Amino acid sequence: MDWNTVDYYAIALSLKVAVTATLVALPLGLLAAYLLVFVPFRGKLALELLINLPLTLPPVVVGYGLLLILGRHSWVGALLQSAGIKILFTWKAAVIASVVVGFPLLVRSIRLSMESLDRRMLQTAHMLGARPLDALFSVILPLSLRGVLAGAALLFARSLGEFGATIIVAGNIPGVTQTIPLAIYDYASTPRGDSSAFFLCGVSLLFSLIVLAGHEWLTRWLIKQGKI
Amino acid sequence: MDLELSFEKKWGSFTLHADMIYSGQRLGIFGPSGCGKSTLAHVLAGLIPPDRGNFVLDGLCLDDQASGKHAPPEKRRLGLVFQKAHLLPHLSVRENLLYGYRRVPPDRRRLLPGQVISRLDLALLLNRAVTHLSGGEQQRVAIGRAVLASPQLLIFDEPVAALDEETRYKTMRYIRELCQACSIPYIYISHSVLEMRLMTDDVMLMTQGRIQQRLGSEELARQQAGASPSGYCNLLPLVPQGERAGLWNYAWGKNELVLTHPPYAALHYGMPAAKDIVLFKDPPRAISARNLIQGRVQEVIAGPATCGVVMDCQGERLTAEVVHAAVKELQLTRGETVHAAIKASAFRILP
Numbered sequence: 001m002d003w004n005t006v007d008y009y010a011i012a013l014s015l016k017v018a019v020t021a022t023l024v025a026l027p028l029g030l031l032a033a034y035l036l037v038f039v040p041f042r043g044k045l046a047l048e049l050l051i052n053l054p055l056t057l058p059p060v061v062v063g064y065g066l067l068l069i070l071g072r073h074s075w076v077g078a079l080l081q082s083a084g085i086k087i088l089f090t091w092k093a094a095v096i097a098s099v100v101v102g103f104p105l106l107v108r109s110i111r112l113s114m115e116s117l118d119r120r121m122l123q124t125a126h127m128l129g130a131r132p133l134d135a136l137f138s139v140i141l142p143l144s145l146r147g148v149l150a151g152a153a154l155l156f157a158r159s160l161g162e163f164g165a166t167i168i169v170a171g172n173i174p175g176v177t178q179t180i181p182l183a184i185y186d187y188a189s190t191p192r193g194d195s196s197a198f199f200l201c202g203v204s205l206l207f208s209l210i211v212l213a214g215h216e217w218l219t220r221w222l223i224k225q226g227k228i
Numbered sequence: 229m230d231l232e233l234s235f236e237k238k239w240g241s242f243t244l245h246a247d248m249i250y251s252g253q254r255l256g257i258f259g260p261s262g263c264g265k266s267t268l269a270h271v272l273a274g275l276i277p278p279d280r281g282n283f284v285l286d287g288l289c290l291d292d293q294a295s296g297k298h299a300p301p302e303k304r305r306l307g308l309v310f311q312k313a314h315l316l317p318h319l320s321v322r323e324n325l326l327y328g329y330r331r332v333p334p335d336r337r338r339l340l341p342g343q344v345i346s347r348l349d350l351a352l353l354l355n356r357a358v359t360h361l362s363g364g365e366q367q368r369v370a371i372g373r374a375v376l377a378s379p380q381l382l383i384f385d386e387p388v389a390a391l392d393e394e395t396r397y398k399t400m401r402y403i404r405e406l407c408q409a410c411s412i413p414y415i416y417i418s419h420s421v422l423e424m425r426l427m428t429d430d431v432m433l434m435t436q437g438r439i440q441q442r443l444g445s446e447e448l449a450r451q452q453a454g455a456s457p458s459g460y461c462n463l464l465p466l467v468p469q470g471e472r473a474g475l476w477n478y479a480w481g482k483n484e485l486v487l488t489h490p491p492y493a494a495l496h497y498g499m500p501a502a503k504d505i506v507l508f509k510d511p512p513r514a515i516s517a518r519n520l521i522q523g524r525v526q527e528v529i530a531g532p533a534t535c536g537v538v539m540d541c542q543g544e545r546l547t548a549e550v551v552h553a554a555v556k557e558l559q560l561t562r563g564e565t566v567h568a569a570i571k572a573s574a575f576r577i578l579p
Contacts, residue, residue: 120314123275126301127308128328128377142318226357
């Protein structure tokens, strides 16, 4: 194994994209799950379908949709361009692709946790003077922590493995937007790239194991502390 | 509390109609399961908005159909204690107790946590996780938590139904004494006549979603006596006086009673069943029953098979259940003097 040929940039970029995507998606996921579980409003089914759509669509289709939305011919793209913000074919586009593709997993997990919460506990908190936002932070979030952790772990892992949507919106530019899966794709189709591809596969496996084991350990620790 | 309410709430095929005006400290809502008692509690607490109607508590309008006003639960200053404690599992006993207290503006706090903690005997449990408490302890924490939020009115929705018998009466005693000491009025919801007698002065009788009748809790007990296999039970407040020759002496008003049961605390309730009391026109010469009490007949209530003979025993009320023939033979009429014999072992003792 020649350590000089190791693609450190792809490894670092994958981690950067996964961490950022998780941090960006978490508050949005919490808000979406809260709305779906606790707030009655018209169009709930439409929101639910919209959130879950990337779960059933091929990632390439999701990526193409994002390309159309963020491209300069759309009003979003035009707005971004006039503000001098470049998204497409940068690492930020990889983050957006990861957030959109992993979002249903995150919301589903948090939502299940929120739905299993005893409503009487929430009613009691209101009776004791907690306003809706106060109850969200003092009751709903702490008691949904297990689902939040599971959702975050799923999104992080999904982000590490994201390929189809990322290649469309971020491209596959070595040293700029090339994450581990994109680098493996490149090495696998390059003569004498086998060892690099194999090495990155091992790194992917290691990251996946760390995420899963870390999630398990954290959940058990929180249960032991009586926090969840 | 001064309470005035009139509202309607439809719930599937069930409709709740509630109309009442009440002024007092301890109100009971009594009725069979499914009659709408808990729905009424939820509407009062603001957890369910009524379809139409008004609710005014101590001059403050909480629901008003005309102006479309519906005060949310967090702004009502009402406490609600359910059958289950619903403590927050991620918080300790102390944090649970202070959950509502911390959300009350300091100038509106009426009680200090120490007062409530000591009255409910919670001092040794403060740092424990709530998941490590027994059912009775959990319910005591829930009661303390509700009281510390300084509510204008507390609503207890079957608060002891999930507890074992001994814990049930102890918990009721805690509620009674704490609410009395803190001057907090309450509404107590239950389908148990005994709980109504122990916890309330006045009762609203509910059936099929409607408040049918308002009556005193003792009156309710007499009315419902036929529904219980033991019939009517007297509820006598007893003060322990000490032990003598293996039996326990208690003061019941100006009367003295001898029981086989030792005391739990400073005040108890002794419950001799009316049908276990034997009446004599003249005092018997020798008798095995340890309690022979002289009384004057106040009222004879004729039932289908038996009569309830209500006596005044030096200012205390005692009821005996005898057959019609005995009433006739003993000529039991208002003002007659009678002697009631009760065995020392015939008392059920409640803490």
